[in-house]
Amino acid sequence: MPGFRTVGPNQAIIRSGGGDQPKIVVGGRTFVMPFLQRAQILSLEVMTLTVNTARVYTKAGVALSVDGVAQVKVARGEEAIRTAAQQFLGKTPQLIADIALQTLEGHQRAMLGTMTVEDIYQDRDAFATQVREVASTDMANMGMEIVSFTIRDIQDEHGYLEALGVRRTSEVKRDASIGQAEADRDATIRSAQAQQASEAAKYTADTAVAESERDFSTQKAEYDQEVNARKAEAELAYQLQEAKTRQDIRGEELQVEVIERQKQIQIQEQEIMRRERELDATVRRPAEAERDRLELVAEGNRRQTRVDAEAERYRLETIAEGERARILAEAQADAEAIRLRGEAEAYAIKAKGLAEAETMSRKADAWKEYGQAALVEQLFNTLPEVAHAVAQPLAKTEKIVVISTGGGDDAGAGASKVTRDVTNTIAQLPALVEALTGIDIISTIQNLPGMISTHGADDQQNGAADDVDSE
Template sequence: MQIPDYMVVPSLVVVVIILLGIAFWARYKTVGPDEAMVVTGSFLGSRNVMSEEKDRKIKIVRGGGAFILPIFQQAEYLSLLSLKLDVSTPEVYTELGVPVLTDGVAIIKIGGSVEDVVTAAEQFMGKPTEALKAEAQEVLEGHLRAILGSMTVEEIYRNRDKFAQEVQAVAAKDLKKMGLQIVSFTIKDVRDKHGYLDALGKPRIATVKRDAEIAEAEAVRDARVQKAKAEQEGQKAELLRDTFIAEAEKEKVLKIASYKREQDMAKAEADQAYFIQEARSKQSVVDEQMKVELVRKDKEIELEAKEILKKERQYDAEVKKRADADRYAVEVSAEADKA
């Protein structure tokens, strides 16, 4: 299929752009936080670039990325991870001529500044990590021997931290020239083959044992004293508690007695009021009965009076009737006599 003439130029431009993109992607290098990329060559720019003798420049890239120009630039990597070194010395004579052996542990790493990375790149780029560790170990062991020769066994024995700090401070200057820094340095062991340190420690051990025994005896004594005080306080507390209980019991009994007395008085008053009310009720009943009896008697008297009056009236009527009858008889008789 033939491409039209008007599509040739745009197609070439697209192809060129794609090729440039692939080339850029292939030549763009990234760096992790635990490493540094050392870029050498031309057209390095000015950021994180150091110039050396004869106008030789080195660019350091950390925690980012950079485009490496083909032909003109080259990139290599340095690890910034820490390294552990076991440092030891053969017998070294101290200030007073006592031979001792020491073991220590150092943690080192390439410094974080651009200058440190450039210095380390100059000395260790392309070398294995073991070479870096070996050179740093030689420096540390040399200074360790030097510091041992300037101190007494007693000073080393009693203050290992100061001893380690002096070694670290002196060795750090030389390691700085190699682009390295000491993260930490610790003395693990100081010993000798003649029993000097053991003899040096015996008085201290005896003192510690003695102090421990004294402390134990004092602790036992204090425990007994505290126990006696606690028992005494306990007895006081029990006595106080018993007193409180007795007083509470007494108060309870008094309250119960007072309540019972009040209850009895109230009951007596209630009983008396009941008897009085009962008497009043009986009296009221008697009064009512008397009233009823009086009414009954009044009724009887009234009835008797009425009966008497009735009888009187009957009697009067009978008397009048007999009188009238007698008068009539007299009148009749008189009339008869007249006739």
């Protein structure tokens, strides 16, 4: 591009076409003649390269992976810039960085093959310096220089470095323990010697210091006495003047305070008047109006309450009067009903008593007429009830267990024995009646007209049989 060209301090202009050698301008400007000259820019900035060599065998045959970091740039000299221009003009910064990186990686690999793992691991700076020195020649031939080169990381895949570190750590710990013990011993000896010398020097110094302090204290006491006297006089004069000045200031302050308080009193009086008016407008008058309203409302409520109470009293009195009349009527009706019911029950009782008396009279007449026959009839009528009473315990029994011994007498066993006991109980009734009343039921029945006993019937049958035989 023709005309003036200007670059910064990190760039160089290579102007060609004006002579045998290109003109180089660093961080400045130059004029480029149209059609006759050409200007190109070369960067002088530092490039950071990561030099990574993986699995490179050292002198002892141990494979190491070494990572280094290099800072490279085009050298500042005019000849170096001209050389770099011949090598790199027209190339991109990335391509220039790749060329420098490959150069450094090659020299780093070559240097790893000439050293042992211990030398590389223990002195990384020496290894980096050797790589830098070896590669500097080739870099200078390309117009570049190595600003710095450091080893960032060293690794191996078989744990050689770790084992070396463990051994070295043990040796260092051992040497450190021995060194610490020797250092402690020497320190103790030297500390004792130093303590002894220090004590002696201290005593000498303390003596000199005490003498100096004595002289100083004496001179200082004399000086302080004179100074204190002058100072006391000055302080008394100052205090006197200060008291007079303070008194004048206090008088002025009192005058100011009196005026301020008068103003405050006036302001407070005005504020009181304003608050009084405000109180009348916002509190008293609304309160009086509210009080009047509440008194009117209370009076209305009181009158309404009185009217409601009178109405309620009249209503309750009316209801009570009606209820009293109702209860009185119901009581009179209940009393009349009770009276009529009592009369009816008395009449029924009287009629029942007369009927029972009539019945008993007729029964008495009948018994007089029939005599013992009536008693026998009455006895026969009660026999079923006696039998029912005798069998009642058996009816309430849920289960009867009968144990038969298999005896051959006529007493029987089992269920027949139970029924026979009931029959025997009923058969004892005539004897019981005779013992209680003196009436022989069996003889009475036998003496009834038309009654034939079992013995008489047998005699009649036997007589009839005899008559038949005689005929």
